[in-house]
Amino acid sequence: MISERTCEICNCKKIKRSNQKRCKDCLPFYNAANRAFTRCELKEYEDWKIKSQIIKAQKKEKKLSVIEKKGLLNKKQKEELKICRKRIRMGFLTRRDMALHIKYLYYRQERRCIYTKVEMQIAGFKGLNFSVERIEVKGRYDINNVSLCLDIVNKMKNKLTNEKEFFEMCMYVITNYIKKKVEDGTYTKNDIRSYLVSSILKHIN
Ligand SMILES: [Zn+2]
Structure with a gap:
């Protein structure tokens, strides 16, 4: 058995x-x-x-x-x-x-x-x-x-830690944040696109 x-x-x-x-x-x-x-x-x-x-x-x-x-x-x-x-x-x-x-x-x-x-x-x-x-x-x-x-x-x-791992984590945080904002209707996908582009470009000459 x-x-x-x-x-x-x-x-x-x-x-x-x-x-x-x-x-x-x-x-x-x-x-x-x-x-x-x-x-x-x-x-x-x-x-x-x-x-x-x-x-x-x-x-x-x-x-x-x-x-x-x-x-x-x-x-x-x-x-x-x-x-x-x-x-x-x-x-x-x-x-x-x-x-x-x-x-x-x-x-x-x-x-x-x-x-x-x-x-x-x-x-x-x-x-x-x-x-x-x-x-x-x-x-x-x-x-x-x-x-x-x-x-x-x-x-x-x-x-x-190494840069890549750190970057991946930051992306994960941002992605989750944005996902929630889109889900609850605060932003549309287009809003996100312009928001991301403008906020990144702000820091680049
Ligand atoms: Zn178990």
């Missing part, structure tokens, strides 16, 4: 191939989480030590919980237990945890970049896809410090 398997992220889509663990929809979110985890393992960021901290906290929590059950916790241990539990609750222990959170954020942000409000794609143009962003750049990839923004914005935030 073939056992039915479901995606480990969404827990609902059925998986057909036996060597797969995630469905097509969840895979990009898993890959993003995986990249962030890899950065952690490679210690690219010194302060990215959350994984080992959580594992440590879990071990300690287990130990202290036994003492707690016996009612033998002292004041210091009580405080430690509180911190351990908070740390376990807050962080991502596995790539799966993080992927799930990223997917959740993607829809909570209504697919929009946290900075530009431009719609983020999952597997579209390079630079226009979502990327995992640390709100506080020096901070960790923990649950309170993670949001999603356009890949290109993330790159711009960290370092300069």
